[in-house]
Amino acid sequence: MKDRAWRYEGYDPGQERLRESLCTLGNGYFATRGALPECTAGTVHYPGTYAAGCYNRLTSTVAGREVENEDLVNLPNWLPLRFRLPGGVWFTPDAEALLSHRQSLDLRAGVLERESRYLVAEGRALHVRQLRLVHMADPHLAALRTEFTAEGWSGELEVESALDASVSNSGVERYRELDASHLTQVETGTAHPEAVWLRCRTSTSAIRIGLAQRTTAPGASVRVLTEARRAVQRIRLHLMPGRPVTVDKTVSLHTSRDPAIGDPLDAAVDRVARARKFPALLSSHRLAWQHLWQKAELSVPGEAGHILRLHLFHVLQTLSPHTAELDVGVPARGLHGEAYRGHVFWDELFVLPYLNLHFPEVSRALLTYRHRRLGAARDAARAIGRPGAMYPWQSGSDGREETQEMHLNPRSGRWLPDHSRLQHHVGSAVAYNIWRYWEASGDAEFLHTKGAETLVEIARFWAGSATYDEGLGRYRIRGVVGPDEYHDAYPDAKEPGLDDNAYTNVTAAWVLARAVELLGTLPEPCRRELTERIGLDADTPSQWEEISRKLYVPFHSGVISQFEGYADLAPLDWDRYRTQYGDIRRLDRILEAEGDTVNRYQASKQADVLMLGYLFSPAELRALFTRLGHRLDEETWNRTVDHYLQRTSHGSTLSGLVHGWVLSRAKRSDAWSYVHEALRGDVADVQGGTTGEGIHLGAMAGTLDLVQRGLTGLETRGGSLRLDPVPLPELSEYGFTIRYQGHWGVRLQMRPGQLHVRVPASDRAPIDIELPDRTVSVAPGETCELALPERAAPRSG
Structure with missing residues (x-):
């Protein structure tokens, strides 16, 4: 190495x-x-x-x-x-x-x-x-x-x-x-x-x-x-x-x-x-x-490769094969310090996709941590009058909500109410990881038992959270906070929470659709036992199907709105704040110290709507919006990307990662600046002293997955390895080894215009490699060189 x-x-x-x-x-x-x-x-x-x-x-x-x-x-x-x-x-x-x-x-x-x-x-x-x-x-x-x-x-x-x-x-x-x-x-x-x-x-x-x-x-x-x-x-x-x-x-x-x-x-x-x-x-x-x-072999040249190996090193130290024997979740700051109190957030959303293709036994253990705390999630949902399971924004030993009720603004010295426990979208992250784990590992035994119970109970919570609006002819989810933690209430509102956060609603629709699909394909004994044990009615799948197609997604000015009412917020004078303060990543603290609140402005801490482009490939995202009755063409998505790029302060290390991912998939020439920022996040301590309190595990694992899935377009859906590589001149050559549905050591090497695939010898079935223009079957023991379809040069932002 x-x-x-x-x-x-x-x-x-x-x-x-x-x-x-x-x-x-x-x-x-x-x-x-x-x-x-x-x-x-x-x-x-x-x-x-x-x-x-x-x-x-x-x-x-x-x-x-x-x-x-x-x-x-x-x-x-x-x-x-x-x-x-x-x-x-x-x-x-x-x-x-x-x-x-x-x-x-x-x-x-x-x-x-x-x-x-x-x-x-x-x-x-x-x-x-x-x-x-x-x-x-x-x-x-x-x-x-x-x-x-x-x-x-x-x-x-x-x-x-x-x-x-x-x-x-x-x-x-x-x-x-x-x-x-x-x-x-x-x-x-x-x-x-x-x-x-x-x-x-x-x-x-x-x-x-x-x-x-x-x-x-x-x-x-x-x-x-x-x-x-x-x-x-x-x-x-x-x-x-x-x-x-x-x-x-x-x-x-x-x-x-x-x-x-x-x-x-x-x-x-x-x-x-x-x-x-x-x-x-x-x-x-x-x-x-x-x-x-x-098992985690990664080959990337230059400075980027050097940093990626450090990131991989810290991921492996925090979540090694020994972790598979423990009852633990994904600590957002690793085992490297005391920031976030060692709690488990949604960072597994950025970590498990990488682990699924290298150490699936570790992924399974981390998902089992969530299943063991399903009872606490059910109790939390019941406490607010909802069915199903509501997972906490911050979890620790027993699965209760560990999110603090107050937080300190070091700039003003004031203790302020903390409403981040309204980020119920963490449940969608758990469900997403269950589904992606199954697609990558083929572990039907887990999916049909613990995975099914967890996913279905999360779907149940979303169905119980959606209320029908006669005027809109749509279902709405009110009183939540999305991934952008700057916005936790409407200006001057007495109660916290926002209505129809686009990320929350779209991912809830996805969860409901997957739950319906899963209930329809479960082996009959598993389905009967599950529905009897948790008390699902026979007409529940049809109700969920309807909700999954009619959840409301707000738009304004030809772009997806972050939440209902976002368009009514005031514009922010970004130049003034950059000139006055320089580093405005924590814009919320700056405004609060001035006696103002970021809730009044179109300004985001991190990717929110654009998180959808991180979770779903362009084709999958278009299909999701089509299912919801909206046309999300390339022009609308690009307008949406540009809109939020201009209104985000990147106060989270995950933000640069998500933006780099989304821009690279959109074939944008400015993708590298965000990828580079994500790579440097911890090694250069770009958040200003936070790395000394513990590394950002999600961002580190996410950069690895950016190479593994983001640049390659790698998906494990439909029983094949789907690849749709995008050009990123600064990372034009790289390689890695994955473990896919029982195949150990599948080697993928990317070069400009070419994909090299090697499947190790075994008695397993061939792997179908699905490219945008053809499908190629590669048998165990075979190596093949595949010419990639020509791509247009990256376009400017």
Whole structure:
């Protein structure tokens, strides 16, 4: 793999939080930020370790109100390994003693390497080299190897290795008024001379956590210290000039959520005692990563390819094959930080389409997370007088609504009502992912059982939310918020919510149509059991069919309206705000600080109507609108695209991704600027400090899927691989390997005007490759070169 490393030269305190996020290591079970082991949490550094699905709930008093929040817990810090000359101060990169520093993340091997040189005295230095891994083969292990080399001197060096439970969830500044102490009942102890342990529990969810560490150094004795919230080992090394001395630290982590264990502490102590030495751990870890890369192989040249491999690396660390064994969803900020409190939003809409074609077992597990919380979604719908299932905008441990009721505007310092829980379109995202997973994997067993029950209950909610308007002769869905979070109410309205959000209504119509189709094709025993169990009437499918054809979609001035009444909003003076503020991505905060509200203006945070062009191919979208009684020709869609391009501030990392996708499918020459923005979203921290709080997993996975499906036009509908590639000169050559309905390692290579397809040998049926002008059958073991239809050059915007 070319460009396999992500490197940073020099030490920059202002960039540390960003680097710590991007240098996070994980294995799908837990992850640890790339903080330096000798540093403690503060304004510069933020070490954090997070186990997937490990949440805790606390109540805080905010603006005179009690507010309850559930957070992904910052677990005890296993990293601490600091060093000093006897009697001296501990070395830290923030002191003047740092002479040089570099950091390198090996993407191929999943290893973080750092090298630093500290000044000891005039003409004398201490060279420190570290290798760090979070084991991809054994998801409960992590290891740190540190080599100390004296340059121009000899003498003693004191090293302290610790497990530290004096941590809190303090990684996001705007949350710091909230209670953040999640760990309680901390105990430490000694397992044997080389190993210490720490155990604790979360305060309300009562998850028990056990960690054990083994620290070794050849020929050195280890001393154990007892502290209230830290398990500490001290080692004294004797250094000779130019001779490296190695300290190895191996750590095991278990929680009471783990299967097949008794007590998590016993499991952690036993595992660390049996763990092999560092070289063997490194070897097996590298092999596990090698197998992952083989399944997710991606070949894109240049800078774009380098960034895409980093994105893929972080997707695989958050949602690895180990995730398939867990009861977890897609955390919007990965396991990389505490922004969004580790909650599960709709980001799986951008993540699962990629995983479906590489790790379908992981997709199935993530959809099963939703099915397990179907009861909570039913309860939520019932609470507002609706049938079916209403999934929460933010989900955590048990599927209740975790969206905060108030949020802080850092610009004004005011706490404001948060109405984003009205984004009921998250249910359509769940249904969409179920359907696309089935199309890609052919997993009829899941579709006919858990998938069918979930999808049908979401359809039931939409049917129950639609009210018939006699004047329009249409069904309407009122009081919702669409993907554009800037608009949550009409100007001066007493109640939040908007009517007939186009994205919400069109996707609801799609869900209802799929539910009718599914009920009509389910095997009779499955259909009978499902309808009896959830109490569906015999005439329900016909009712849903009618609603799916008559949901109202507003238009104005020849374009799709974002919602009913959008055309009545005032235009915004974009030039004024750009001139005055420069970065206006968070226009909502700017206007609120001025005593105004973005609800008054035709201004969007992110793609809303245009999300339809992300979810559906042009042909599929035209068919959807035709079904709804509207003609959506190319001219109308292009007008709609242009209309919202001019009125969007891109306050979400997903916005550039969606716009790049839509513009590339529309063969627009300005597509690349948005694709480039999406690629740079996290690595350049374009949102201004947000990446340091955790990467944006949906945007990262979405850029991968942009190459996989967006540029190729790849669809898995109808039992064939449909491809309709579009020219994007800046990404004209790329290749990847997918897994499709039991075929492992189907290789697609795109070159200008040409598609190369290789299907690995197997006993499975041939794959039909459907191009715009013909269909070609490729048998297992065959390779073929296909000339692509000529395309017009991309047009200007």
